[in-house]
Structures are given as structure tokens and as C-alpha cells.
Amino acid sequence: MDVYFPHRYVAQADLEEADGIPKGKYEIGLGQERMSFVGDREDVNSIMMTAVSSLLTKFGIAPEQIGRLEVGTETLIDKSKSAKTHLMDLLGGNTNVEGCTSLNACYGGTAALLNSVAWVESSAWDGRYALVVCGDIAVYEKGPARPTGGCGAVAMLIGPDSPLPISAKRYTHAEHAYDFYKPNLESEYAMVDGHLSNMIYLRSLDVTYNGLLEVMGERSSACFDFLLFHSPYNKLVSKAVGRCLYNDFVRSEDEVDKDLAEALAPWKPDLVPPSSTYADRGLDKALKQASAASYKEKCAPGAYLSKQIGNSYTGALYVNLAALLHTQRGGLEGKSAFCFSYGSGAVATTFSIAARAPTASGSAFTCEAIADALDLNARLSQRQAATPEEFATALTLRETTHSLAPYTPSDPLELVSPGAYYIEGIDERHHRTYRQRPH
């Protein structure tokens, strides 16, 4: 796998100051440190081109080795044409490539991934790799949701003998809800009912976490070495860790340690129905304390990159997987990670990954090698800090120009990472032309 994040970021602490709000509201309140953003030189196609190009180059994958290319995104600049068709330009003359876009809010990346894994297991598999690309440009209008934006794209190669096999056992929860949706088609901004969305995120976690443990025949989160969650912002992720422990407690007090059982005693399910606890501040507080050690041990190792780039929607869970590879490197082999993917609307799936050494000797795809290729620290340190004013200017530029045709982007190329693809121009027929910035 490889991850792409844009060249520029804004620090949440700087945003707090610029927005004239109490210090810590974004850094501690949301749990986010920095937020990636793009101006008018990049769109969903270009960030995916950058991720794919980088992955193929780093691992020496030839275009003809790809038999499927699937995209997950909710950053639509066309209601019909898939970003996959733009990515075909990177595969040379190899056109025998299945797949298109999977769409349902932040769930599209997981849908694409699970589809590709099933393809490799199916009778139709032709021996080649599947390539799954997911990512988004998450932007919000001025107001309290704006600091929960972000941008990133993840490219993942799917095939046999994987160092990160996806469990066949998984569990899904889907329901109809208007928690986060995009009916204003001309706008990049979503309509969001934040309280409802957090509630359905946690309800989906309840159902799919308990469901996965049941189909696995396991009894508590103790069976997982790491916990990875879809990450709109880190504060919700730390809540999710607590929620898993709470679910363990609800299923059986005997499965959790004595201190936790004692702390949660006032919320025994026969006293307080679990479905009434999604906004229970007392429980929140108790869980925050009770889950702090679990968060630090099992979740933080996969959380640091999302805190640095913000929400990448369909890419978010896989950004966290990349962070886990980065912090654990070869040490990840033999360890398991619980994965919770959530897309508003809503669809959520849990599965697990049991990291291992590939059986083929000399495989290029060891956890160590992937961590090396990700090279996250170096790449994060090469980013460019922007002021809150530069950030606001970039978002206003997107707001006023993102669907114009013809349009020539005005941002200088220096705002695009070396090696990244960018929009050269958009003609009067909305045809977009892309180029790659030299490394």
C-alpha cells in the first residue's frame, strides 16, 4: 500500500487562534493536530493518480500485472464517469481491467477492498493483482465542522500471499439515515447532522463489533492486538475504543477487568439500556478514563497519521492501517488488528487483519518493506505549513471554481508535491487534463 497526502497543511492550533475560540478546542476537543488541504490544482482524480503512480513505482509493478482497478470515493466531480477511467491512463496499453467506483460516503473504500478480495478468491480471477484506490477531499463550509476536513488517498495492491490478509469473518450493519449526505450536487460541502452521525457511528460499532466477536467465537477486545476505526476526528476514535470496552462489559461483566467493571457499574445494562447511552456524558467520562490505557496501547499506534492530515473519508481506515505499519514495521507480523469501517447513510463493516510474513521467500511485500516505502516521517516533514488565511483562501478558491468550465487553475505548481499529478486545465467541455510534477 501507499498513501498520498497533499503538500500543504494548516495547524489546528493556528486555526483556533484565527477563529478566536478557546485554545485546545480543535487540538484537544477534536483530537486533531494538522489538516491537509488542496487548492485548485488538485482534484479527486489527480490525488488518486498520484497514489497509484507512487505505489506502482515503489514496488516495481508493471501495468500488465493489474487485472482490476477499483475506486472508493465520495468526492464526485462527475455523476457518471468513474475516477477509474482517468487512472487507466497510468496503465499503458493494458485495458483488460475490471472495476469502477464504489459509492456510499466513507464506506466506498471498504466496499472496493472487499470486492477485490472476493474477486481474487473467485473463479473469474485471472492471476493478476487488483488495485484498490480510495480517498477524498474533505472540505466543510466556514463554521464548526471546517476543522474536521482533510485530504488523502490510499492505493492498495490486492493479491494472494498478502502480509495483511483480510478475515473471511466480518459483520455489517446498514440502515437508512440522513446523518451526513450530499444532496447539494453543485457544492463540495455535505449536509451534516453531527449528533445523529456520531450516534449512528457508535450504534453501527455496537452491532458490528458484537457481531464480529460472535462470528469469530471471541468474547472481548482482548483477542485483538490493535484497534483501527474510521476516523472523522480522533476524539470520536478514542470514544470508539471506550465503546468496545463498554460492549464487552454489557455482554459479560466477567470478561472485563475488575477496575473497568467497577467504573461501569452504574451503567449495567439492566440499569441503563445500552441504546440510551450514545450521548450519556457520565458514561463518556467513565469510559474515557477506563479506556485510556487501551487507547494508548492498541489504537494510538494507528492514529497518528490521521491526526496529521485530517479526515480522508473513504481512505481514513486505510490511512490508519498505514500508520500502524509505520509504527510497528516488521513487529506487526503475528499481530491482529480489528477494523471498523463506517460510511454515513449508513453502511458499516467490521473485519480483522492478521499480519504475517508472506510465505514466498524474497517477497517485496513484507510489513517492513511496506513501512519503508510509506516513509511517513520524511514525507510529513517535507510538507509546507500554511497560515489560516492561506487555508481559508484556498477553500474559498475551491468553493468558487471547483466545477467551472473552462477553467485554468491559478495555484502555482510549487503548492503541489514533487511527483504529484495536478490539473493542467479544464476546457469548455469539462475535459480535464492532468500532468505530473517532476520529482
Place this chain on the structure above:
Amino acid sequence: MDVYFPHRYVAQADLEEADGIPKGKYEIGLGQERMSFVGDREDVNSIMMTAVSSLLTKFGIAPEQIGRLEVGTETLIDKSKSAKTHLMDLLGGNTNVEGCTSLNACYGGTAALLNSVAWVESSAWDGRYALVVCGDIAVYEKGPARPTGGCGAVAMLIGPDSPLPISAKRYTHAEHAYDFYKPNLESEYAMVDGHLSNMIYLRSLDVTYNGLLEVMGERSSACFDFLLFHSPYNKLVSKAVGRCLYNDFVRSEDEVDKDLAEALAPWKPDLVPPSSTYADRGLDKALKQASAASYKEKCAPGAYLSKQIGNSYTGALYVNLAALLHTQRGGLEGKSAFCFSYGSGAVATTFSIAARAPTASGSAFTCEAIADALDLNARLSQRQAATPEEFATALTLRETTHSLAPYTPSDPLELVSPGAYYIEGIDERHHRTYRQRPH
């Protein structure tokens, strides 16, 4: 499987008269007879609800038998929320249901279908059915493309022991093209380069038809009893039949019959490069004549429903499969059908279906039973004819209101089929409420 088409249609002959164009321009020039359309009471969610509800009822499928529900469409009324989440309301308390929307022009239905087939074959399959729903509301602005619209939705149940198994052998062609796309996000209308789109449709057919024969180890279209194509309008479909014969000729003159070889002699590949023939009127004319018998025998039996309802985009190929079931009934068992799915942008896949009797005795899913359930003649005869003026009024109503919120539809319920779902209202937060018209 089941198919839904709207209550109203307009006759192409009436449109010709109203548009003041030469008689036969639509009926013969496009090869279309009638066109389905909806006013402001139906949207992509409601037509899919109608198809799903009808399928589950007709075959007595309980909600808990569904483990996956996948949608293919390019009629997006939300850039984030999948129509699948609306369909969850039809599955009662069963929320453990994978899947979301597959998107790439008219290819989304095929992507959803192939994903679901792979899921049933995968280690993650839990023994339940997958439900694939595809369909669109195809509308064009006033002008020459308008009579190529249409509307329909198809729901298909996927599982083992199928009477219509999808071949593991298939072939795909994907390339980046701006032939038909929807960058004007607020509009229901596409941007279309008709000549380019026909050319890429035929080029994709060349690659995937030849590719499929090669992976099957077959040498000509003689190996298929029936030919089913994506059907924007019937004239292109009849061209596609000719193109298959031309490809047989290009590969080997000895594989086609003597008359055909003689008729195509001026277009031997060493005289005229095949890639230069997409707009060759002489070849078109020769192929039309030479393929007339093949069209009548192998393609017409699956073409009649699309001629009656128009283009249903992602549903079109499967509307043709339904028509084939309707005309062949139990006689389809033991016969094979070539299938060509095309979505602009572009992605195309060929595969074959070898119809058979289910091995389970007493299976509800025989070709005969599906044909009975489709009941196409009766349902087509219950439709209501609209005048060209009523059709134009309905499309103007959609044009001016389709994304408004709040909005209360103005069409009377009599314009919706009995048993169909319809929009009751849309509130100021764009929340859509649906109801089912009594049977």
C-alpha cells in the same frame, strides 16, 4: 429477476410528428417504438424500491435471506448516500447486509452483478442471497438525443444453483474517454459526444468480443445461441450484431459462411484496417444486410422490451435478459447467451450465460417460473400512453424541480403504477419520504 418500468410511455411515432421530423426517423432510425418516462413522483430510489419489493414478493423471499444488496446506477441524487441505504427500509430488521453503489455510467449494474457473484464464491459468503438492483432515469434535453431516453429498474437475486449462471470466463476493456459524462452536477442531463460514444462502444465490443472468444477457446459467434448487448437504442444493437460477424471475418475468413465472406471481401483487414471502419458507411450497409438473419435469430428475442421502454442505462443489458426469458421461457435451458455490457467513460465487459434447469428439485427459480413472474406482455399492456405534450411537460417539470428542497410532487398518484413506490415529499433538509401505491 424482475423488471420495473413506469406507468407512462410516449410513442416514438407520435414524437416524430410532434417534433416535425421525417416519419420513421425515431422508429426506424433509432429502432425504438415507445419510451418510458416518469414525472416528479418517482426518482431513482423509488424505482429501485419498486423493483426490489416486487421481486421479494413474487418469489417469497424473506428479508433475512438477503446478505448483500448492491446497486448500480448513474442517476445520482446524492453524491454520498447510496440508494442501497433507502432500500434497507424494505429489509425489516435485517441490517447485516453488505454492498453499496457501483458507479460508471451504464456499467454500474454489471459491476454490482460481478461483485455479487464473486461474493457468493468467496470465503466470506455466509450462505445468503445477494440482491443486485440496477436502473436509471434516462432523460435528455430537448433535441436529437431526447428520444433516446427511457426508464427502468431491474432487481436480480444472486445465489448458487442459478438457472442463469454467469461464466467465470470474461473479458474487459477500460479506457479514459469523454464520450458521455455528467459534469453538470445539478442537471439530470449528460454531456454527450454521440459519434465518439458509438465509436468507443464498438471499439470496446471489438476488444471484449474477441477477447472473450479467445479465453473461451471459441472461434466465432456460432458458439452462442443468443446475443445480448447494452442497448442505448436498438439501431446500435443491430450494428453490434454486424460488428461481431465482421470480427469473425477479420479473425478468419474461413470461420464465416461464404456469403458473408463475399459481402465483406472489400473490407479484408489487409485492405482496410479494422480500426478505421467505425464510421464506414459502406461496411455498415454490407453488415446490415449480412447480419439481418443473425439479428433476427439471436438478438431480436432479447431486444423487444428495450424497444418498448427505451434506455435504462445500468439496467439495459438485464432488461434484454428479461426479454429473452420472456420470449424463450423454459426453452432457454441448454442455450447460451453472449452478454456485452458497456458504460461510457469507458468500461466494458463481455461474459456468457449458459441457461439451465436448477439442480434442486422444486426450485422456484426455473426460467419458466421467472418468465411467468416477469409477466411482461400483461404489464406492458397496462401502461398508459401519453401525448408528446404530456411527455414534454413531465420532462420540464423534472428539469425545474428534480433537486428542489423542500418540494411536494404535483403529479397525481394515478400516474404511478399500482404497487409502485413514489415520493410523498421532500423536506427542507432534502429528506425524501416514500410510500407504496396500493396494488
